[in-house]
Amino acid sequence: MKRFATLSLVVALAACGGGESSSNQANQPASQPAAEPAAQPTEAAAPSGPMTMPDWYQKDDATKTVSLTITAGATDANNHWNFNGGTHGSIAITVPEGYTVKIHFQNDDPAMAHSMGIVAQTSDFGASMDPTPAFPGAITTNPTSMTDATLPGKSEDVTFTADKAGNYAMVCFIPGHAATGMYLLFNVSSDGSAGVQGAA
Numbered sequence: 001m002k003r004f005a006t007l008s009l010v011v012a013l014a015a016c017g018g019g020e021s022s023s024n025q026a027n028q029p030a031s032q033p034a035a036e037p038a039a040q041p042t043e044a045a046a047p048s049g050p051m052t053m054p055d056w057y058q059k060d061d062a063t064k065t066v067s068l069t070i071t072a073g074a075t076d077a078n079n080h081w082n083f084n085g086g087t088h089g090s091i092a093i094t095v096p097e098g099y100t101v102k103i104h105f106q107n108d109d110p111a112m113a114h115s116m117g118i119v120a121q122t123s124d125f126g127a128s129m130d131p132t133p134a135f136p137g138a139i140t141t142n143p144t145s146m147t148d149a150t151l152p153g154k155s156e157d158v159t160f161t162a163d164k165a166g167n168y169a170m171v172c173f174i175p176g177h178a179a180t181g182m183y184l185l186f187n188v189s190s191d192g193s194a195g196v197q198g199a200a
């Protein structure tokens with residue numbers, strides 16, 4: 001209630017002040033408080049450097065197809081909540097625009113279901129993820145379900161067309177997983193560049 005009373009007083013003073021600028025001056029401290037510190041970046045810098053072609057990335061220019069093997073829990077990094085050992089966007093996968101992308105998704109986490117899909121958002125993932133992929137078909141089944149997503153030891157194949165160049169992310173849609181780092185960067189290039197940056 002005290003807060004309301006104070007606000008009413010301010011409004012009353014402003015009303016009597018004869019103009020917004022003068023009342024604003026009267027209400028403002030002589031020196032501005034320091035600006036809020038910028039939020040700590042939660043994302044690592046995007047991996048850069050030369051593209052490599054690890055054995056889990058295969059490209060066939062004749063059929064315009066990229067085939068990827070993506071393994072959740074490939075290592076114990078991030079409590080197994082990783083893709084091919086990468087977390088927090090530490091790996092960037094680039095495919096050429098217009099290519100068909102075939103992903104063999106394997107879950108090697110001994111304990112937890114995971115999912116995989118491509119989204120237009122590349123950072124600041126919330127606890128719950130909208131399971132709408134950036135490209136039709138670019139998502140595994142029951143992606144938000146801890147009981148019905150891709151279970152430990154299981155795999156799933158998805159195929160989609162990377163028909164629009166841009167910056168995307170490959171994420172797990174189980175609540176909390178992307179927010180705690182279970183995502184890679186996924187780029188669709190307009191100049192034909194292809195490969196992987198940041199892979200171990």
Ligand SMILES: [Cu+2]
Nearest residue numbers: 114172174177
């Ligand atoms: Cu996950």
